[in-house]
Amino acid sequence: xxxxxxxxxxxxxxxxxxxxxxxxxxxxxxxxxxxxxxxxxxxxxxxxxxxxxxxxxxxxxxxxxxxxxxxxxxxxxxxxxxxxxxxxxxxxxxxxxxxxxxxxxxxxxxxxxxxxxxxxxxxxxxxxxxxxxxxxxxxxxxxxxxxxxxxxxxxxxxxxxxxxxxxxxxxxxxxxxxxxxxxxxxxxxxxxxxxxxxxxxxxx
Amino acid sequence: xxxxxxxxxxxxxxxxxxxxxxxxxxxxxxxxxxxxxxxxxxxxxxxxxxxxxxxxxxxxxxxxxxxxxxxxxxxxxxxxxxxxxxxxxxxxxxxxxxxxxxxxxxxxxxxxxxxxxxxxxxxxxxxxxxxxxxxxxxxxxxxxxxxxxxxxxxxxxxxxxxxxxxxxxxxxxxxxxxxxxxxxxxxxxxxxxxxxxxxxxxxxxxxxxxxxxxxxxxxxxxxxxxxxxxxxxxxxxxxxxxxxxxxxxxxxxxxxxxxxxxxxxxxxxxxxxxxxxxxxxxxxxxxxxxxxxxxxxxxxxxxxxxxxxxxxxxxxxxxxxxxxxxxxxxxxxxxxxxxxxxxxxxxxxxxxxxxxxxxxxxxxxxxxxxxxxxxxxxxxxxxxxxxxxxxxxxxxxxxxxxxxxxxxxxxxxxxxxxxxxxxxxxxxxxxxxxxxxxxxxxxxxxxxxxxxxxxxxxxxxxxxxxxxxxxxxxxxxxx
Numbered sequence: 001x002x003x004x005x006x007x008x009x010x011x012x013x014x015x016x017x018x019x020x021x022x023x024x025x026x027x028x029x030x031x032x033x034x035x036x037x038x039x040x041x042x043x044x045x046x047x048x049x050x051x052x053x054x055x056x057x058x059x060x061x062x063x064x065x066x067x068x069x070x071x072x073x074x075x076x077x078x079x080x081x082x083x084x085x086x087x088x089x090x091x092x093x094x095x096x097x098x099x100x101x102x103x104x105x106x107x108x109x110x111x112x113x114x115x116x117x118x119x120x121x122x123x124x125x126x127x128x129x130x131x132x133x134x135x136x137x138x139x140x141x142x143x144x145x146x147x148x149x150x151x152x153x154x155x156x157x158x159x160x161x162x163x164x165x166x167x168x169x170x171x172x173x174x175x176x177x178x179x180x181x182x183x184x185x186x187x188x189x190x191x192x193x194x195x196x197x198x199x200x201x202x203x204x
Numbered sequence: 205x206x207x208x209x210x211x212x213x214x215x216x217x218x219x220x221x222x223x224x225x226x227x228x229x230x231x232x233x234x235x236x237x238x239x240x241x242x243x244x245x246x247x248x249x250x251x252x253x254x255x256x257x258x259x260x261x262x263x264x265x266x267x268x269x270x271x272x273x274x275x276x277x278x279x280x281x282x283x284x285x286x287x288x289x290x291x292x293x294x295x296x297x298x299x300x301x302x303x304x305x306x307x308x309x310x311x312x313x314x315x316x317x318x319x320x321x322x323x324x325x326x327x328x329x330x331x332x333x334x335x336x337x338x339x340x341x342x343x344x345x346x347x348x349x350x351x352x353x354x355x356x357x358x359x360x361x362x363x364x365x366x367x368x369x370x371x372x373x374x375x376x377x378x379x380x381x382x383x384x385x386x387x388x389x390x391x392x393x394x395x396x397x398x399x400x401x402x403x404x405x406x407x408x409x410x411x412x413x414x415x416x417x418x419x420x421x422x423x424x425x426x427x428x429x430x431x432x433x434x435x436x437x438x439x440x441x442x443x444x445x446x447x448x449x450x451x452x453x454x455x456x457x458x459x460x461x462x463x464x465x466x467x468x469x470x471x472x473x474x475x476x477x478x479x480x481x482x483x484x485x486x487x488x489x490x491x492x493x494x495x496x497x498x499x500x501x502x503x504x505x506x507x508x509x510x511x512x513x514x515x516x517x518x519x520x521x522x523x524x525x526x527x528x529x530x531x532x533x534x535x536x537x538x539x540x541x542x543x544x545x546x547x548x549x550x551x552x553x554x555x556x557x558x559x560x561x562x563x564x565x566x567x568x569x570x571x572x573x574x575x576x577x578x579x580x581x582x583x584x585x586x587x588x589x590x591x592x593x594x595x596x597x598x599x600x601x602x603x604x605x606x607x608x609x610x611x612x613x614x615x616x617x618x619x620x621x622x623x624x625x626x627x628x629x630x631x632x633x634x635x636x637x638x639x640x641x642x643x644x645x646x647x648x649x650x651x652x653x654x655x656x657x658x659x660x661x662x663x664x665x666x667x668x669x670x671x672x673x674x675x676x677x678x679x680x681x682x683x
Contacts, residue, residue: 144206145214145267149322149334152221153341156315159228160345163308167351 008048015041028074036067053132206267213262213273216253216281217321223249224314231307239305243296246310247289250317254285265327269389272327272463275678276528280324280455287448287535288317293653294543295440301551304350304438312349313444316342320448324455329378329388332459336374336420339452340367343445347437359436366429370419377412380405381464390464398467407471413460414475421453423479423513424486427506431494434502439549439556442498443542446505447535450512454531457516458524469519477517477609483510484616491623498556500623501541504582507620508534514613515597518604521679526596528675533581533593533664540578540657547571547654558627563636572631574658581661583624584617588665596672 018041021034039062046055139147211218227249231242257278264273292310299305319338326332344367348360382388384406385396400406415426422430434442461472487507494500512534515527548564548571549555565572581590594617601610664671 141206142268143270143330145270146328146330146334149331149338152315152318153334153338156312156338156341156345159308159311159315160341163306163312163345164348164351 004048008045011041011044011048015045029071032067032071032074035070036063039063039067050131052130053135056132209263210266210271211262213264213266214271215259215261216256217318217325219256220249220253220314220318220321223252224311224318227314228307228311231311234307239307240296242307242310243292246314247292249314250285250289250292254282257281257285269327269391270331271322272325272459275680276455276458276524277325279528279532279674279678280451281321283532283535284317284320284324284448284451287451287539288313288444290536290539290543290653290657291440291443291447293649294443294539294546297647297650298438298440298546298549301549302350302438304440306349309346309349309440312342312346316346316444317448320452320455323452324459326456326459327390327463329382329390329393329460329464332456333371333375333378335452336456337371339449340371340420343367343449346441346444347433349441350438353436353438355436356438359433362429362436363433366419370416370426373412373419374416377409377414377416380409380412382409384409390459393464394467397465406468410465410468410471411475413465414472414479417453417457417460418479420456421450421509421512422506423509424482424506427483427486430506431490431499431502434505435496435498435556439498439542439545439554443539443546446501446542447538450505450509450538451531451535453509454512454527458528461516462519462524466519473517473519473604476513477606480510480513480517480609481612483507483513484613488616488620488623491620494623495558496556497545497558497561497627498542500558500627501538504620504624505538507616508582510616511594511597511613514601514609517606517609518600520600520604521681522676523597523600523604525672525675525679525681526593526600528678529668529672530593530597532671532675533589536657536664537578537581537590537661540574540654540661541582543650543654543657544571544575544578547650558630561627561631562634564631567636570655574655575631576628577658577661579624579627581665583621585621586665587662589661589668590665592665592668592672 015038018034018037022031022038025031025034039058043055043058043063046052046058227242227245230245231239234241260278262273265271266273292313295309296305299309316339319335319340319342321335322331323335323339326335344360344364347363348357350356378388381393381397384400384402385393387393387396397406419426434446437445461469461476465472483506487503487505487510491500491503491507494503508530512527512530515523515530517523518526545554545556548560553560555561561575564575577588581588584590584594594613598610598613601607601613
């Protein structure tokens with residue numbers, strides 16, 4: 001058994017175990033954290049298969065950004081596990097039937113395909129060097145124009161988001177430091193000249 | 205590698221991109237009262253871009269085949285820019301009266317124009333998708349521009365969700381076509397499609413691509429979003445998304461079906477024929493029942509898309525030339541139709557119900573005459589512009605051996621005349637009955653330009669030869 005295979009089995013075991021934990025753990029924060037572990041091990045397997053860019057992208061995008069958002073949402077929503085489990089027994093038969101149908105479908109599809117499928121030949125362009133470098137090169141040469149257009153699309157998304165959400169609210173008390181420091185004495189202090197008070201009952 | 209030729213080929217698009225960014229920055233420093241500067245600069249940018257398009261710098265292909273510059277792209281771009289400039293002029297009083305006169309309207313519209321220009325020049329499926337998304341994202345935001353209006357927000361939401369769904373379908377189809385042919389380049393797909401061993405996968409991909417394009421076109425039965433979006437969007441935005449994008453939709457269909465899948469024509473021609481018949485039927489029959497003019501024009505768009513598809517079903521250069529001519533005639537006529545609604549509206553009065561046009565002849569006989577011209581052109585009454593478009597696509601359908609399709613088209617064209625003429629009848633034979641009976645108030649540029657636009661429908665109808673000749677030359681048909 002080669003080292004690679006040992007590492008693969010290790011990652012695969014952790015992956016399956018953490019994936020199981022995602023759907024069995026009662027605490028939804030723990031479930032979300034298990035999902036992070038699942039993504040992380042999946043990324044490990046991809047890197048093992050020499051798809052290091054995909055693996056890193058999975059970590060950066062899903063673990064770094066998407067799951068953090070997900071955790072925020074889970075923590076903000078007050079989800080009661082008990083209420084989620086209501087009707088578990090009642091809907092169990094339906095769930096089992098759906099699961100069985102899906103299992104049969106997947107087996108018939110994958111089972112048949114797995115017998116016919118042949119491993120894709122490795123891309124000779126990727127034989128030496130990392131595929132991150134290859135992807136980067138392709139993005140800046142062959143796909144330069146689409147890459148730039150994608151940047152424009154992001155710009156439009158930014159402009160659209162600002163257009164649709166930025167509004168000047170009236171009646172909101174916000175601090176304006178630039179105006180506050182320019183305050184003059186006579187804006188804050190008003191000297192009122194009054195006639196001195198006479199005896200009670202004398203003045204109108 | 206990128207060479208100077210690549211950059212020169214892309215000069216109009218590059219100029220437009222730089223100009224949009226400059227305009228965006230400039231607009232930031234303008235006071236609300238100076239917004240007209242953005243307005244005039246946006247029109248000037250469109251003009252300069254159009255001039256650059258006509259200069260023919262550069263090579264027919266750039267960026268390794270990603271970008272194609274041929275006659276079709278040039279003709280479509282010129283009319284895209286022209287239509288957008290017309291809409292900008294018509295939209296100004298409307299936007300100003302409603303507090304929507306903001307720089308973002310111009311910036312987002314210009315980005316949409318850039319997306320359309322890239323779309324009609326696409327040489328790869330990636331470019332088709334990205335051009336389309338640039339157009340679509342800008343359009344979603346434009347529809348929601350009047351964010352305090354619930355109708356507008358609802359329309360934008362529907363447009364966004366259905367648009368995203370359509371993009372998903374298109375991408376899925378493209379991935380299948382990529383799987384079957386092993387390339388994203390449209391020319392290589394053209395070469396590989398006929399001989400691919402994966403015919404099933406290719407056909408599967410073609411179905412999804414047809415569905416995606418039909419969604420974007422607004423062809424029945426994928427038209428559900430169109431009436432709500434047209435009605436819900438501010439009329440200034442409806443005028444934009446209802447006119448120029450039809451040219452881009454034709455360009456996209458041409459690139460995808462002819463440049464890419466031309467060698468497997470029978471795959472998609474039957475599907476387009478079915479879409480054409482359904483669009484003609486649903487568009488024309490549903491339009492009869494509408495009382496809102498914007499909604500009626502939306503259903504009318506669906507029926508016009510049906511006619512346009514008749515030209516594509518042909519699958520020969522003459523058919524594409526006819527469809528292109530049709531798209532141009534429709535874009536100019538639709539700009540005039542929505543321009544007329546914009547002209548007659550004012551603060552607090554939308555003028556978008558057909559009843560709002562009652563007795564227009566007594567209030568403003570000249571505008572009633574212009575509106576009648578526009579309606580006659582949409583209906584396809586000779587000798588107006590719209591008639592020759594219809595004639596050419598019907599001829600293309602007959603030439604393709606689909607006589608039944610041409611007969612269906614002709615029957616529904618006659619049904620369609622009813623609801624266009626109803627608007628004319630309301631204007632000339634009904635008396636105005638309420639406070640809306642004020643003469644239209646509009647700026648001098650709007651009044652002048654809409655007169656020119658509507659009269660051009662008559663002039664181009666009488667002398668349609670040169671324009672059709674231009675379309676035909678673009679497709680390489682010897683005259």
